[in-house]
Amino acid sequence: MGADLDIILKKYKQGKREDLIPLLQEIQEDLGYLSEEAIVKTGNFLGLSTTKIYGLATFYDKFRFIPSGKIKISICHGTSCFLNGSQAVINKIKEETGIIPGQTTRDGNFSYEIVSCMGGCNNGPVINVNGEYHTHIKAEQLPELIKRLKYVIEND
């Protein structure tokens, strides 16, 4: 893990302020989240204090500071999906997993986020589970889906 971080940092030789966001994005793509170690290292590299980096990273909602779950769900909450009932889907997922968007369940299995439009407007509500799209999702289908996903994790 540490080695990867050094490789990423090396790519940004000059280490200017404007490199901060792409750098953090790349680290997150690699690690799945921004660890404390990564932020401290980035700070040393760019000559910025860690508070400055946290201040920036918490402003943007695509950065996470805890590892994401094994199953990552994104729920589309665009206007079209909203009109077709994505609010009920979000409520159901909240109820089933017991977490709010951006968190990860204690067993490390699930995390979910709400996105503004995925582009599948005629198939709404759309959710994405680990890169696979599910269309016309109804809140009633979710317990079954989550049970199935849990089963997959446990038998992996």
Place this chain on the structure above:
Amino acid sequence: MEDLNTFLIEKVLLFESDTLSPETEKVLQQVRRDKPVQPVIFVSSGTSSLIAGSEKTYTAVETYINENASSAGLVRVGCTGPANFEPMVCIQIPGKNKLFFRNITEEKVEPLLNGVFHNDISDDDLAGQTGTKGFELWPGIPFMDELPFFAYQKRVVLGNCGCYDPESIEEYIARGGYRSYVKAIRHYTFEEVCDIIERSGLRGRSGGGYLTGLKWKHALNTSSNARYLICNAKESDPGAFTDRTILESDPHRLIEGIAIGAYAIGASNAIVFIRSGADHARNRLQKAIDKAREYGLFGHNIFSSGYNLDIIIRKEPGAFVCGEETALINTLEGERGMPQLKPPYPTTAGLFGKPTVINNVETLMNVPLIMQNGPEWFRTLGTENSPGTKVFALAGKGRMSGVVEVEMGTTIRTILEDIADGIREGKEFKAIQLGGASGSFITSENLDIAIDYDVLREKGIGMGAGGFVIIDENTCMVDLVRYYMEFIRNESCGKCIPCREGTGRMLEILESVIRKPLNEESGTTLERFKGVMQLETIASVMKDTSLCGLGQTAPNPFISALKNFRDEFEEHIFDRKCRANICRGLRSFSIDVDKCTGCTACASKCPVNAIYGTRLQPFFIVEEKCIGCGICFDICKFSAITVK
């Protein structure tokens, strides 16, 4: 492949005359697959197709070709437009017109291909044919451009979408691409390019409607040692997907537009600021940029013209407000994406204090076309003050949805009734939401307004970036306004107080309107009425005093909903009723004694135990306990539960 590369550069891009030699045309025809000798199968591959399962379709077609040892070609193309036809498959048999099929999921592939290759085509999945001169017609099959969805459109910007493989630069060059860019950098000065665009009357498509050529001139006339062009592809309005579709279906034309724009202002750095979550589009764009670089279209001293250009992609880190120009610049500089006071405008002091032009995707898509066909051609499209076309993302409750493009001056009614083919399931039309979270509603009285910057501005409607959401009677306007307000509340950057506090307060009041109070005694009713009275004041203060466009336009959905649907708001506030039965807090359920069989299904599922009764006897709901969740309504097999 190496040969084709040099051939295209020498004989097409650097060819001095506008008309190419017949030999070159012949090669280009092959690259374009104009007259294929083998059948070719095109599978769409935009995000909306991927969501509908087009990758599985692609694999199924591939397997079919391998199994039948057929020599048919297989190509991934961009989006043709109608999202509810996805996954779309297009088949061309040599010497015959192209046939389009809709909703071809993987299991339909085999029977379909069997049918087509044995001349036995079933009508079920057929969408239509497209005619080219010299090809045999399919008798009795409608033409695609005669379908209402296409007949009322004018596809200029989207002209290439769905016609070619977006990952192939060769095909784009064979379709005339990059020639106007090469011509511009070799033969035109910066001012001449700005002039051409200014004369065309192209206006920024992101909503403001500022003349693009004029903006470029401002940047060009500011003396500086560096300038920047930023393509704003950060389209994160809920319900907008035009930019993404363009990026996925025709990335090369966008790159050409960016390159011409960068040249016009003398910038040697261009940045594409792309939204997060659009990975498919980003990968395609990255591939396209890499390919163009291989062809020597960017880099140092391009084609010995003395001009240098580099294009990079930056991914947005997740904040709605970054779409605002000054906030976008802050983000690119590695700061928090907060807007700043204007002036100075970015064209004088933008990124790193240098003159910067920010254009959106659709604007830049028009540029290569204007350079190719001349500003006079562009003026023939659309209306006098708003020439050209406008791309919309049709979404919501229309029968058709997808990305459409109409000429300026087309009425909203045409888009709604002809292109979108009315409302799904025969429901009643209620409104159209134009322009996403900061847009306004258009009701049935205003449907005959033409799409034109000035006409819309007169009516107080913003064009927006291209969201066109159709709303039917089953939608509660109060709930929809609350949804937009919640979105803006979450996205407000918190820099200026009117927006930060105003959005929060407005959301609070709207929530109190649709919530069921546990008891009406402890002043909640008073609070609600007081809040409602203040809503309009808050909205106008926000509009007047917010720092950036996000805050200034945040109350728009509320203001226009209140203007057009005041009775619906009043019903929620005074009668505590939601006519669309959407607002949970205001629903109350009761059991029809005659229909209830006493099966206990509802009672066992009720989360608050509000349903009582004896088995095989009619049950009843205790209204005070009911939270209006509607589980009993969904679960009852005898439709014994009624909503009030």
